[in-house]
Amino acid sequence: MDFAIKVATPEKQRGACAVVGVFETRKMTESAKALDKIAQGHLKNILASGDMDGKASTSLLLHNIPGTLFKRILLIGLGKEQEFKEKIFLAAIGATLAALQKTAVTDAMLFLSDFPLKTRDNAWKVSQTVIAAANHQYRFDQLKSKPETEISNLKKLTLCLDNRAESVACEEALQRGLAIAHGMCLTKDLGNLAPNICTPAYLAKQAKDLAKSHKLKVTVLEEKDMEKLGMGSLLSVAQGSEQPAKLIVLEYYGLSKKDNPIVLVGKGVTFDTGGISLKPAAEMDEMKFDMSGAASVLGTLQAVAEIKLPVNVVGIIPATENMPSGKATKPGDVVTSLSGQTIEVLNTDAEGRLILCDALTYAERYNPKVVIDIATLTGACVIALGNFTTGLLSNDDKLAQALLAAGEHTGDRAWQLPLWDEYQDLLRSNFADIANIGGRAAGTITAACFLSRFTKKYRWAHLDIAGTAWKSGKEKGSTGRPVPLLTQFLIDQSKSTD
Numbered sequence: 001m002d003f004a005i006k007v008a009t010p011e012k013q014r015g016a017c018a019v020v021g022v023f024e025t026r027k028m029t030e031s032a033k034a035l036d037k038i039a040q041g042h043l044k045n046i047l048a049s050g051d052m053d054g055k056a057s058t059s060l061l062l063h064n065i066p067g068t069l070f071k072r073i074l075l076i077g078l079g080k081e082q083e084f085k086e087k088i089f090l091a092a093i094g095a096t097l098a099a100l101q102k103t104a105v106t107d108a109m110l111f112l113s114d115f116p117l118k119t120r121d122n123a124w125k126v127s128q129t130v131i132a133a134a135n136h137q138y139r140f141d142q143l144k145s146k147p148e149t150e151i152s153n154l155k156k157l158t159l160c161l162d163n164r165a166e167s168v169a170c171e172e173a174l175q176r177g178l179a180i181a182h183g184m185c186l187t188k189d190l191g192n193l194a195p196n197i198c199t200p201a202y203l204a205k206q207a208k209d210l211a212k213s214h215k216l217k218v219t220v221l222e223e224k225d226m227e228k229l230g231m232g233s234l235l236s237v238a239q240g241s242e243q244p245a246k247l248i249v250l251e252y253y254g255l256s257k258k259d260n261p262i263v264l265v266g267k268g269v270t271f272d273t274g275g276i277s278l279k280p281a282a283e284m285d286e287m288k289f290d291m292s293g294a295a296s297v298l299g300t301l302q303a304v305a306e307i308k309l310p311v312n313v314v315g316i317i318p319a320t321e322n323m324p325s326g327k328a329t330k331p332g333d334v335v336t337s338l339s340g341q342t343i344e345v346l347n348t349d350a351e352g353r354l355i356l357c358d359a360l361t362y363a364e365r366y367n368p369k370v371v372i373d374i375a376t377l378t379g380a381c382v383i384a385l386g387n388f389t390t391g392l393l394s395n396d397d398k399l400a401q402a403l404l405a406a407g408e409h410t411g412d413r414a415w416q417l418p419l420w421d422e423y424q425d426l427l428r429s430n431f432a433d434i435a436n437i438g439g440r441a442a443g444t445i446t447a448a449c450f451l452s453r454f455t456k457k458y459r460w461a462h463l464d465i466a467g468t469a470w471k472s473g474k475e476k477g478s479t480g481r482p483v484p485l486l487t488q489f490l491i492d493q494s495k496s497t498d
Contacts (some may be wrong), residue, residue, distance in 0.1 A: 001137055002156040003178070007164045007172050010111060011037050014069035015158075017105045019096050021114035022047065022054040023081040029114035030162075032075065038067040043075075055079060057091045059099040074099055085413065089115050093129050097136040100154050107156040122166045123173035126159055128411070130177030131484065132183070133157060138185060140192040140477060177272055179306035180410075180487050184480030185301030186210075187292070191470060191478030195271035195288040200246040200319035203294060205269055207248045207317070210298060214252075214305035221247035222384070226358075233337040234358040238320040240275055240328025245320035247359065248294075250301055252313045254494070261312035262493060263368040264301075264486065265359045267352045267375035268294030268319035275322045275348030289478060291351070292373035294319060300486040302340075302391045307487075311494040313455070314366050318355040320349070331373055334432045338362060339454050344432035352377045353450045354436060360454040370399050370459040372489075373451065373483065380443030382467040390414040390482055391464035393448035396417035399461050403489055410484035414463065423449045 009020050010031050020032040028036060038045035042065055043318055046052075052060040056079030065073050073142050075093050076099075092115060100108055112125050137154075141147035160284035161170060190198055190206065204220045213216035214428055218408070226235055232249070238245035248268070251261070269290040279287065297315040329335070333345045338361040343354065352375050363371050382392040390407070392414040400416050407413040409428060426438030426446050434453060438446030448462045459490040468481045 001154060003174055004135075004156065004158045005126065005167060005174055006158050006160050007162070007167055008160045009162060010109070011038055012069070013109060015107060015109050016070070017074055017100065017103070017108040018068070019074045019076060019110040020072045020241060021078045021092070022052060022075050022083070023078045024054040026052070026054055027081065029078070031114045033109040033219050035065070035073060039245040040067060041250050042066055043073070043173065047451040049173060050218060052077065056088050057095040059095050061099060061103065072103070072105065075396060080200060084116065086117065086120065087116055089125065090128060090411065092193055094134045094136065097133055101152040107158070107482040108154065109158045109160055111160045113162040120303050121169070122161055122163070123169040126170045127173040127177035127180070129159060130174055131181050134181030134185065135480070140187060140189065143194060147204065152374055153311050176307055176491065177240070179303040180484050182306060183271050183299035183303030183483045183487060186302050187295040187480045188191055188291035188478040190295035190298065191289050191292050193288070198288065198291065199243045199270050200268065200321070201243065202220060203270065203291065203317065204246045204248050206298060207250055210302055211250060213461065214302065214304065216301065217251040219249040221249070229338060230336065231338045232335045233343055234320065234337040234355045235316050235334065236324050236329045236345065237275070237354050240320035241323040243270070243321050245318070247362070248317040248319060250315040252301055254304070254310045255299055255312050257312070259312050260367050260369045261314045261367055262490065263314045263316060263363045263370060263371040264297045265295035265316045265354055265356060265373040266293035266295070267291070267315045267373070269322055269352060269355070269375065270319060272286045272322045273324055273348070275328050275351060276324050276326055277347045277349040279349060283472065286470065286472060286476070289470040290376050292318065292376050292465060292478065295325040295478070296374050296465070296469075296481070296483050299480065299483040300490070303483060303487045304490055308493070309490055309494045311490055313490060314364055314368070316359045318359040322351045335456070338347045339379070341434060341453060342432040344429040346434045346435050347437045350437045353447055356451055356452040360451060360460070370396070370461070372403070372461045372463065374463045374486070377464045378444045378447050378466055384417070384444060385415055385467055387467045387471070388413070390468045390485070391444050392416045392461060393419045395419065395452055395455060395460040396461070399459050403461055403463070403485065406489035406492055407482070407485045412482050412485040414482070414485065417445055417448075419445065419448055419452060421468050422439050
């Protein structure tokens, strides 16, 4: 879909469809009033007839309104005016897109002044509308012989402003929204692919393609390279699989190479059976999404490269399958990590931390400003926060606050959990430096405590996206999160003087 910014009010505009708002109870917004005036009260009469009350997310499509230059006018319900906030705004945009999809409309004009938010400017509304529209039109039907999904006729959406002074900021927001949407699309495509297609080697190829198209530096370490380095923890997860593991490194330089980078580390388990600690069969197919952290790193780097952000970013992706076989790691095995710390593997299904710890140690060579790892790490996070909120743990409160703020700005929200030393005792081992699990209690926290043992040389944050990376049930599929959060964080960092 194409997008455009235009400074305009609806009276003299011409097009296939104008989208304006109506609050409860039948209170027209300014753009609706302007159209009603030239229509000599036609809209007011229709509303008075009771066909629409203005309740949130309702819609009413009108044809051939006299006096106007639009073939159609779409009225969108905005609910109670005093309660109109970000959530209702996004719902209104969703209702707009859903209503337009049912028509033959190919282009529409959305008057943003009709969607007033006290705490957000038009630039925010532009970027959020672009992301919402891209998500609404997203389809994953590459693996179907005959696509079954309904395709929208809408090809262009013009976002109309009433203040010319905001046009430059809104144009910039439009481009950033598009870049985030493209990054989310890549992340979703990778997550939704079947695990027999999206293997570690496939992820490495996607990284190389991304590097070629956006002039990034890419390095792919093979198992023999990792063995020479001493990545015994990562390789212990890979040894049960026929698919060779890869350590994928992408480097984006928007500043001088002397400027220390921000490092993103994404868990890339392309399929997780649990290994010898085998998972139950029910919903095991969803373990193809266990590489969502890796996919979000690739999606974020694509967004950053499209925006051409003045920031240096390194993406590190440890990629492997976790399979049971005669060669697989057994509960009770002790492995040696790249850091030199020994790990007693009490549960082979706690494999994400085993591959991340070596990648986090590898990140030290970049002398990073900060390191953020992104992982579908613990079912405990889903129990704690559900499917709406990403878990956040960090050894640096300022970094945590910056990530929380980025999540609030984009609606891709996170919540901080404690990382206190008391929890470290749960990881004690009689036979190694550390155990890879700490029991059922505080599972998300102890997983982060494990990772914190490998992040003492830099500022670090951990994002547990087990509940937010994909949806189950009828709408099963990747969400593309947390690409918006990560990209906004990087945008904010590019403006920071700290």
